[in-house]
Amino acid sequence: MSEPNATLLNRLRRGFGSLVHFVSSAVFINNLLALIGVSAFLILFVSWWLRCYTHHGQKLIIKNYVGVLVQDAREDADDHSFEMVVEDSVFMVGKPAGVILTQNPAPGAAVKKNRKIYVTITKEAADQxxxxxxxxxxxxxxxxxxxxxxQRFQIDTEIVGERFDEGPPNVVLEVIYAGDTLINRVRKTAPKVSVDKGGTIQFVISKDVSESVQLPDLECQTLNDADFLLKASRLVLGELHLDETVTNRYSAFVIRQQPAYAPGLIVTKGDTVQVWLTQARPARCPDVLPDNQYEE
Incomplete structure (x- = not known):
């Protein structure tokens, strides 16, 4: 091997040996481990920061709580990081207390965590x-x-009576609440009382005078006379009830009628009146017969 090549080879060997010595030294290993640790920390930190940045401002969808009891809805809202606040309560006829009627934000709205949900619920006591x-x-x-x-007050009504009046039919003559007559012909303005929302007000209304007539007294009249009186009053002779003595119904006497007679009793034109007949004049009846009585 030539001298220059040998020199180069020796230099490479010495360099490689120095590199191996450096790499295997405690200083290099400690620095390498420190670099790996710092790199791992940076990677974890950046990953955490990215997650936080990505979810920052993330919105959640609000459920529909209308019709749900507020206690149950509040528990569910807490589980989803919401706070439920009762803003108002109103009485609703036929609904139990504590039912959610409205909510704000509305169902389906996208909001951030810890958002307050304002609700209106039903209450037990009726509004006055x-x-x-x-x-x-x-x-x-x-x-x-x-x-x-x-429609405006959620108050029920009931017609408890009709009375004949000179004015038009179907108008209010009396107003009754909780058994007390509050308004009538004498007192036409409202007293200082309150009505329950959902309560019932009762009425007595007028009935058309033209369709009414006083019931005639038919007792002690013959059937002929009774029929005449009924026709004059535009009433109808109804079912006949004959006892065993009757031989001639037209000359028989009325001993009972239905509806029963009472002074001033008003009935409707066209109503039927049943009568009970006996042949002989009852002892309680006067001897003088009406001029229009006749026999067949």
Missing amino acids: IPFASLPMMYGKEINVIRKTLK
């Missing part, structure tokens, strides 16, 4: 509505009043 805030009712058409009370 001052009677003075209700519309004027005396003399008003009943169907209009019933519709207004139901």
Whole structure:
């Protein structure tokens, strides 16, 4: 081997030996381990930072809590990092207390964690509505009043009676609440009382006078006379009930009628009246017969 080549080879051997010595030295190994550790730390840190940056401002979808009891909804909201706040409560007819009616933000909204959800729920006690805030009712058409009370105030109504009046039919004559007559012909303005939302107001309304008539007293009349009186009042003779003594129904006497007679009793034109007959004049009946009585 030539001298220059030998010299180069010796230099390479010495260089490689120095490299091996350096690589195997404690200083190199410690520095290498430190570099690996720092690199691993940087990689982990950057990875964590990227995750935080990616999820920063991430939004969650709010569920629909309407119709759910607020206790159950609050537990579910807590599980999803939301806070539920009861903003208002109202009485709803037919609904139990604590049911969510509305929520804000609305169902399906995308919000951040820890967002507050404001809800309105039902309450147990009925709202009190001052009677003075209700519309004027005396003399008003009943169907209009019933519709207004139901739609605007959620108040039920009931017609408990009819009375003949000189005015138009189907108008309010009396207003009754909780068994007390609050409005009538004498007192037409509302007293200082309140009505439960969802409660019931009762009414007595007017009935058309033209369709009414006083019931005549038919007892002690013959059937002929009774029929005449009924026709004059535009009433109809109904079922006849004859006892065993009757031989001539037209001359038989009325001993009972249905509806029973009472002074001033009003019935509707076209109503039927049943009568019970006996042949002989009852002892309680006067001897003088009406001029229009006749026999066949």
